[in-house]
Amino acid sequence: MSTSPEQPASYWYVDDDARSTSVMEAMRSYRAAEVAMRRRTQQSMDMGENELLVLRFLARAQLRD
Numbered sequence: 876m877s878t879s880p881e882q883p884a885s886y887w888y889v890d891d892d893a894r895s896t897s898v899m900e901a902m903r904s905y906r907a908a909e910v911a912m913r914r915r916t917q918q919s920m921d922m923g924e925n926e927l928l929v930l931r932f933l934a935r936a937q938l939r940d
Contacts, residue, residue: 917927 913924913927917923920927922930
């Protein structure tokens with residue numbers, strides 16, 4: 876007999892498929908971590924959002940060439 880706590884219902888939809896709910900929760904967690912990482916990078920490098928986006932664009936362009 877398992878006594879695992881019930882997981883809270885997803886706030887964006889009701890779905891009986893626990894796998895899809897887990898994927899959506901993982902995507903939300905990833906996005907929150909990415910936003911926090913960008914914020915820390917901007918603060919530590921004293922950069923604005925546009926400057927950070929330009930650096931990402933240039934880094935990707937260099938990888939393509």
